[in-house]
Amino acid sequence: MARKYFGTDGIRGATNLAPMTAQMAMKVGMAAGAHFQRGDHRHRVVIGKDTRLSGYMLENAMVAGFTSVGMDVVLVGPMPTPAVAMLTQSMRADMGVMISASHNPYADNGIKLFGPDGFKLSDADEEAIEALIDREVPLAASSDIGRARRYDDARGRYIHFAKATFPDDLRLDGLKVVVDCANGAAYQVAPSALWELGAEVVAIGVDPNGKNINDGVGSTAPDTLRETVVASGAHIGIALDGDADRLIVVDEHGRIVDGDQLMATIATGWARRGRLNGGGLVATVMSNLGLERHLGEQGLGLIRTKVGDRHVLEAMRARGYNVGGEQSGHIILTDYATTGDGLVASLQVLAELVRAGAPASEVLHRFEPVPQILKNVRFAGGKPLEAASVIDCIAGAEAELAANGRLVIRPSGTEPVIRVMAEGDDAAQVEAVVNRICDAVRAAA
Structure with missing residues (x-):
């Protein structure tokens, strides 16, 4: 079934443009709240966000949506996506929401939804919520409107949870760690957890202003981390992305x-x-x-x-x-x-x-990666991967790489782009194969 709003990881887009508007956020809150009100208990949703300026707008809109259908809201403020998932489960909430566009720039935002088990929603749940978004959702009676409260101890609970995953017989004493929080959701919790475990912490990307999330820092822009690790003589560098569900590491020499x-x-x-x-x-x-x-x-x-x-x-x-x-x-x-x-x-x-x-x-450098090349080919329309010339070109490339490499070709799920990736022991061969396929796709588009 084709999705109208949900993509591969929730709903995402440029803020104040459809679908990422305050009106849509309120509708999602109403639809998701109605969908997850099962049983006769008082229903609850946990809402977290990253540090984007638009988070305030979307958070308030979702609170209005959830409370209007009778669901209570627990607001935890800027928190990593995995923290929201954990809190949803541990607080026995009916669902969780993370307002974030992950590693995207600040002008984008998104809505990720979690079920009561802390896992991202199933296809069936997303389809049911999508169906409700464009309908009139019954509102709660005046006496049953939900309440909202801020939960101030969320950061402490997540720090405690994260530290508990580290082996009891080990400490980080004597280890100098640079942590880059991308000016995002983990800017408080990550440095604190590492310090409490004994590390000497150098924190960067911990001064969010609403517009600098992922801007020259974080896992998708590791150069600042690399420079800081080398300049400070740190043993290791850790880079998170805007909502802290992604990790890239830098060794003591600045190698990614x-x-x-x-x-x-x-x-x-x-x-x-x-x-x-x-x-x-x-x-x-x-x-x-x-x-x-x-x-x-x-x-x-x-x-x-x-x-x-x-x-x-x-x-x-x-x-x-x-x-x-x-x-x-x-x-x-x-x-x-x-x-x-x-x-x-x-x-x-x-x-x-x-x-x-x-x-x-x-x-940390466990193996030598084989040469890998990924190129994107933008096309105006049609289905270039179904063209006979492209099919023949791909078949020839697969035969050429055989047991010495791999070929992965796939259309993007969000834009008119064909992604062509090849890898193998012979770097020149890999590059030639990718270029040949890209040329075939362009000619067929």
């Missing part, structure tokens, strides 16, 4: 460690201690072939899914895996969380560093 390397570090460490479930990990089709080969050498497997942490989580739950994620830094550890959690994942990485007693440059 992506999600593939981090997943390999965590999975192999957990396997040694007998706590890795499923005999491997779950990643997407975009994860490097080097990761797959490395895991195979360790006797571990790799399950690949479509792009998106939602697909990763679905496969993890279906197959019983407890480590999964994306090359971009979404790392899901289901022993602890129901969604990607950058802080919790970073604590597992730091635990491996402490146990090894070696520099990050030695511990």
